[in-house]
Amino acid sequence: MELIDITAIWVGLVGLAVIMYVVLDGFDLGVGILYPFMPDERARDDVMRSVAPVWDGNETWLVLGGAGLLAAFPAMYSILLPALYLGVFLLLAGLIFRGVAFEFRFKSRRSRPWWNAAFAGGSIVAAAAQGIVIGAFVQGIEVEGMVYVGGAFDWLTPFTLFTALSLVLGYALLGATWGIMKTEGTTQQWLYRVTPLLVVAVALCLLVVSLWTPLTQPQVMERWLSEWPRLLPLPLLGALALLLLWWAVQERREYLPFFAAIGLFLSAFAGIVASKWPYAIPPHVTFDEAASAPESQLFILLGILFMLPIIIGYTTWTYWVFRGKVRPSTGYS
Amino acid sequence: MEALDPLLLSRLQFAFVVSFHAIFPVFTIGLAAYIAVLEGLWYRSNDDRYRQLAEHWTRIFAVVFGMGVVSGVVMSFQFGTNWSNFAYATANFIGPILSYEVLTAFFLEAVFLGILLFGRDRVPRGTHLFAACMVAIGTFISSFWILSANSWMQTPAGFEWRDGIVYVTSWSEAIFNPSLWYRFAHVAVASLLTGGFVVAGVSAYYLLRKRAVEVHRKALSMAMWMILCAAPAQALVGDMHGLHTFEKQPIKVAAMEGNWHTRTGAPLYLIAWPDAEAEAHRFSIGIPNAASFILTHDWHGEVPGLTEVPAAERPPVGPVFWSFRVMLAIGFVMIAVALWGAWLRWRGRLYESRALHRVLQWMIPAPFVAVLAGWFVTEIGRSPWLVYGQMSLSEGVTPSLTGAMALATLIGYIVVYGIIFWAGIYYLSRIVIKGPEGYAQPRPPEIYPLRPMAVVDVSFDDDPGAETAGAEHNAYTLGESRSAEQRTGSDGVGGAGGPEGPDRDREQRGGKRHGVD
Numbered sequence: 001m002e003l004i005d006i007t008a009i010w011v012g013l014v015g016l017a018v019i020m021y022v023v024l025d026g027f028d029l030g031v032g033i034l035y036p037f038m039p040d041e042r043a044r045d046d047v048m049r050s051v052a053p054v055w056d057g058n059e060t061w062l063v064l065g066g067a068g069l070l071a072a073f074p075a076m077y078s079i080l081l082p083a084l085y086l087g088v089f090l091l092l093a094g095l096i097f098r099g100v101a102f103e104f105r106f107k108s109r110r111s112r113p114w115w116n117a118a119f120a121g122g123s124i125v126a127a128a129a130q131g132i133v134i135g136a137f138v139q140g141i142e143v144e145g146m147v148y149v150g151g152a153f154d155w156l157t158p159f160t161l162f163t164a165l166s167l168v169l170g171y172a173l174l175g176a177t178w179g180i181m182k183t184e185g186t187t188q189q190w191l192y193r194v195t196p197l198l199v200v201a202v203a204l205c206l207l208v209v210s211l212w213t214p215l216t217q218p219q220v221m222e223r224w225l226s227e228w229p230r231l232l233p234l235p236l237l238g239a240l241a242l243l244l245l246w247w248a249v250q251e252r253r254e255y256l257p258f259f260a261a262i263g264l265f266l267s268a269f270a271g272i273v274a275s276k277w278p279y280a281i282p283p284h285v286t287f288d289e290a291a292s293a294p295e296s297q298l299f300i301l302l303g304i305l306f307m308l309p310i311i312i313g314y315t316t317w318t319y320w321v322f323r324g325k326v327r328p329s330t331g332y333s
Numbered sequence: 334m335e336a337l338d339p340l341l342l343s344r345l346q347f348a349f350v351v352s353f354h355a356i357f358p359v360f361t362i363g364l365a366a367y368i369a370v371l372e373g374l375w376y377r378s379n380d381d382r383y384r385q386l387a388e389h390w391t392r393i394f395a396v397v398f399g400m401g402v403v404s405g406v407v408m409s410f411q412f413g414t415n416w417s418n419f420a421y422a423t424a425n426f427i428g429p430i431l432s433y434e435v436l437t438a439f440f441l442e443a444v445f446l447g448i449l450l451f452g453r454d455r456v457p458r459g460t461h462l463f464a465a466c467m468v469a470i471g472t473f474i475s476s477f478w479i480l481s482a483n484s485w486m487q488t489p490a491g492f493e494w495r496d497g498i499v500y501v502t503s504w505s506e507a508i509f510n511p512s513l514w515y516r517f518a519h520v521a522v523a524s525l526l527t528g529g530f531v532v533a534g535v536s537a538y539y540l541l542r543k544r545a546v547e548v549h550r551k552a553l554s555m556a557m558w559m560i561l562c563a564a565p566a567q568a569l570v571g572d573m574h575g576l577h578t579f580e581k582q583p584i585k586v587a588a589m590e591g592n593w594h595t596r597t598g599a600p601l602y603l604i605a606w607p608d609a610e611a612e613a614h615r616f617s618i619g620i621p622n623a624a625s626f627i628l629t630h631d632w633h634g635e636v637p638g639l640t641e642v643p644a645a646e647r648p649p650v651g652p653v654f655w656s657f658r659v660m661l662a663i664g665f666v667m668i669a670v671a672l673w674g675a676w677l678r679w680r681g682r683l684y685e686s687r688a689l690h691r692v693l694q695w696m697i698p699a700p701f702v703a704v705l706a707g708w709f710v711t712e713i714g715r716s717p718w719l720v721y722g723q724m725s726l727s728e729g730v731t732p733s734l735t736g737a738m739a740l741a742t743l744i745g746y747i748v749v750y751g752i753i754f755w756a757g758i759y760y761l762s763r764i765v766i767k768g769p770e771g772y773a774q775p776r777p778p779e780i781y782p783l784r785p786m787a788v789v790d791v792s793f794d795d796d797p798g799a800e801t802a803g804a805e806h807n808a809y810t811l812g813e814s815r816s817a818e819q820r821t822g823s824d825g826v827g828g829a830g831g832p833e834g835p836d837r838d839r840e841q842r843g844g845k846r847h848g849v850d
Contacts, residue, residue: 059406060439066409067432074424081413081420082731088414089742092407093749099403100753103396104760108793146421148733293425293500300429307436314444 006298007291010072013304017065019269022130023174023262024058027051030175032098032123033168034194035116043187044116046326047175048105050182053322055102057315059095071300075146075290076280082148083141084133084155091129098122124168131167135160138213138272140283159212166205170265173198177245177257182326195249195257203242206268210235213275219283220275231274238267337736340727343415346743348712350407353750355708356701357401362476362521363528364394365469368449370555372465376458382548387465388453389769390532392791393761395450398442400757404750409435415739419719419729423499426492426507430482438475442468473521480517481508486720487711488512488581494723511581515574516711522567523707526667527700529559534697535765537690545770550684553693557674557683564671568664572627578711579628579636582721584646585714587639588653590624591617594638599624604658607650612640648716656709663703670696756793764791 028051038044070077081088097118105115132155139159142150176198179191214221224231241263248256276282280290291297368390375383409431412420420427448456448464456464491506492499501507533556539549579586587593591605593612601623606615625634639647670692677683715721719729 056402057443060435060443063406063409063439064432064435066413067428067435070412070420070424071428071432074421074428077413077424077428078417078421081410082417082733085414085731085734085738086741088410089745092410093745095406096403096749096753099399100756103399104756104793107760107791111793148417148731150733152733152735152738292428293498296425296429296501299501299504300432303429303433303436307440311436311440314440318447 006294006301007072007288009301010291010297011287013301013308014065014068014072015269015273017061017068019266021058021061021065022269023265024061025055026171026265027174027178027258028055028058029098029123029127030171030173031179032119032175033127033172034175034179035120035123037194039186039190041112043183043190046183046187047179048102048119050179050326052102052106054318055099057318059099062095068300068304072292072297073280073287073290074292075285079141079143079146079148079281079285080133080137083150084136085152087129087132087136087155091126091133094122094124094126094129096122098126127168127171128164131164132156132160134167134272135163137282138163138276139217141281143281143284146285146289159216162205162212163209166202166209169198169201169205170268173202174258174261174265177261180249181255181258184325192249192252196246199242199246199249202264206238210271223275227274231271234267234271234274238264238271241267337740339734339736339739340730342736342739342743343730343734344716344726346415346739346746347411348709349743350404350411350746350750352705352708353754354401354404354408355704357397357404358472358476359520359524359527359701359704360531361394361398361401362469362472362524363526364390364397364531365465365472366525367528367532367555367559368394369462369465369469372462376462382551385545385548385769386552391450392764396757396761396764398446400753403753407746414742415731415734416719416729417731419724422497422724422729423720425499426485426501427482430478430485430508434475434478438471438478441471441474445471476520476524477517480520481510481513484513484516485510487516487715489720489723512574512577515570515577518570519567519574519707522563522570523700523704525559526563526567527704529556529563530667530693530696530700532556533560534693534695537693538765539768540684541687541690541694544768546684548769554678554683557671557678560667560671561675564664564667568668571664576628582714583637584639584642585648585653585711586628587637587641588648588650588714589657589710590628590636591650591654592624592636592638594640595635596638597625597635598622598633599628599636601627602654605654607654609644609647609650646717648714653710653714656706656713660703660706660710663699663706666696666699667703760791760793763793767791 031047031051034047035044038047066077099122101115101119101122105112105119108115135157136155139157141148142154173195176191176195180188180195183191214224241260245257245260245264248260278286278288280287368387371383371387371390374380375387412427445464445467448461449468452464453461485507488511489507490510491503491508492501494500532552536549536553536556539545540553575586575589590599591602591607591614592599593607593614598621600619600621602614602617602619605617605619608615622632625636626632628634628636639650670689674683674689677686677689683689717725717727719726
């Protein structure tokens with residue numbers, strides 16, 4: 001062990017970037033997922049305006065994650081991306097359509113249904129692709145000599161399809177609770193009615209994934225049995241977050257549902273990490289093996305340590321500037 | 334089936350996505366600098382024309398920047414999807430460089446772009462000018478990092494191989510590798526030229542239609558000065574870059590010149606039909622001894638030919654040769670236009686010459702074509718190397734990639750980019766057609782979302798409702814009515830009904846600023 005384990009710091013940083021991305025872009029993707037089901041254009045305007053100021057910054061975390069992964073864990077970058085080749089394309093295409101729809105929807109009227117469809121479709125495809133990434137990570141990736149050796153469609157299994165569905169529903173839940181916080185009136189009422197359905201659906205998904213994974217993967221089963229009961233707080237935290245979320249919605253709380261939903265995501269994320277630790281690419285490559293040269297990790301770490309507080313400060317400031325309720329649109333009905 | 338070669342398809346795909354992406358940053362770098370200058374001039378002189386121009390071009394900037402961001406996200410994953418062996422082998426250098434680009438440049442741009450786009454009425458004028466400068470600097474920093482990575486692939490330095498992995502031995506030698514500054518200068522001047530020709534062309538468009546003549550004369554004059562400085566300077570910088578390439582990558586230069594065999598007194602071919610099989614031109618017209626003179630400053634100097642290296646190590650001659658000529662031809666036309674403009678200015682007819690204005694209008698696409706042609710020369714000329722002399726393209730490609738997958742995503746990107754390119758160009762042309770005189774009153778900043786295109790209040794499609802202002806159909810309607818209230822309070826103009834002329838627009842803005850102060 002060196003004086004300071006830089007790789008360990010980098011695991012933390014990449015984890016932070018993933019959480020930041022999943023929570024932040026999660027709720028604005030979720031808004032897009034809910035889009036086709038919204039009662040009217042006014043509700044669509046409301047929720048879109050609630051995410052419009054921040055979605056750009058949210059997606060920057062993905063770019064930072066991609067570049068950071070290449071810098072700190074090049075093996076993850078150069079194995080995961082080829083392994084998920086078509087999924088990555090779908091993810092990027094979804095994000096592009098959705099990003100452009102954001103800009104042009106507000107400025108169109110005749111072509112608006114088209115941009116609505118682009119926004120919803122792009123969001124759903126991007127969310128599902130991310131769900132597939134998580135599923136493929138959990139089910140394992142075929143590697144030989146730090147090179148992906150699997151086929152083009154290895155990622156396409158019933159399990160990954162199910163994780164894709166789960167993440168789409170999970171993001172929809174995040175988006176709905178975000179919407180509760182940011183809107184009022186009929187839009188908020190609709191979101192209050194939808195959220196309990198999503199809570200039940202997400203709870204079922206989590207339950208299925210939590211059973212499916214250890215039953216098909218002895219390694220995961222053994223991890224949870226050998227660490228028992230030290231890992232017990234993770235599922236308990238998840239269950240607690242679900243109950244809190246349910247209660248908060250019944251009580252018509254405005255802020256609590258969103259933060260309970262974040263808690264749910266954190267517990268699920270921690271659960272995946274705990275199941276797979278210390279593997280960067282399950283089931284063979286560890287974080288230490290995937291790491292880049294220490295001098296490269298150090299070189300970019302200096303920049304991160306200097307810039308990350310500023311970036312987080314800027315992000316916080318943006319959310320502060322756009323705090324409070326979205327104002328209802330009055331111009332057209 | 335041999336037709337679906339993953340290597341070839343990956344090269345096509347990378348060429349396509351990077352070419353598509355490159356045209357946006359090249360434009361925004363030049364435009365950001367122009368906007369910063371306009372803001373600076375307005376700050377110093379208080380001449381309202383500068384403010385109108387700054388606001389007009391900031392709107393165009395917002396759309397182009399947005400498209401650059403969207404297409405740039407794809408770039409950050411291309412290395413991994415199609416070139417994973419390259420990514421893995423060179424990550425110790427390329428990874429930190431790309432990360433620094435995100436951290437230093439994207440961040441700087443994002444923070445200050447918000448203030449530039451939405452902060453005009455919110456922050457003091459000095460701060461707004463500062464933000465404009467920071468955005469401009471951010472675009473240059475971004476190009477510095479990405480060109481450092483690209484130059485390192487052309488003239489690698491400051492590293493050693495250990496077990497097939499690049500380890501950086503000297504960060505300063507690797508980052509400031511031999512061709513970095515030539516390339517950076519060449520691209521920076523190209524960006525300024527691109528900005529200059531677009532501004533000149535759009536200003537000429539307005540002058541030909543006699544719209545807001547005073548404002549656009551100013552813009553045309555500024556752009557023509559810029560072109561007059563930058564176009565000849567680019568010839569100089571390009572020549573230095575070329576001579577440096579001749580020293581470091583002689584085979585690339587041999588392909589650019591279409592020189593098959595090492596010889597003295599090599600001619601400069603104007604046109605040629607290269608034949609790789611015969612290692613000769615089927616047909617050519619050239620200036621005797623000129624290539625030798627340009628490259629060695631000696632009419633009888635010896636220049637190495639392509640046959641110095643085995644056929645497998647030569648770049649495809651035709652594309653490099655012809656891209657180089659397209660770039661040069663456009664460069665010389667640019668210099669000619671710059672001199673023509675200077676001559677007209679000297680004769681006092683810069684603003685009257687319809688012929689010049691028409692030519693400028695037609696030349697709007699020219700800098701983009703020149704930039705892409707230049708990229709083709711330098712990138713195709715590097716092949717078959719990915720990292721020059723160190724790693725070949727076939728060594729860098731993703732091993733698991735099949736031709737069908739590469740083809741599927743290539744078609745996918747063409748379709749996706751085709752759609753957003755159409756939408757972006759269509760929308761940009763609408764902003765230009767609407768012009769600076771058509772702008773609605775700026776709304777209070779707090780209702781603006783902080784994202785690039787939100788600053789643009791031009792409708793995407795024709796909308797009959799837009800004519801009845803005050804209930805403008807975009808989503809910020811409450812802001813609309815709030816600013817209307819503010820206007821009523823400050824200068825009594827009221828709900829902004831009916832068409833807005835430039836004078837009236839200016840009056841309202843003046844009134845509003847007064848009210849806010």
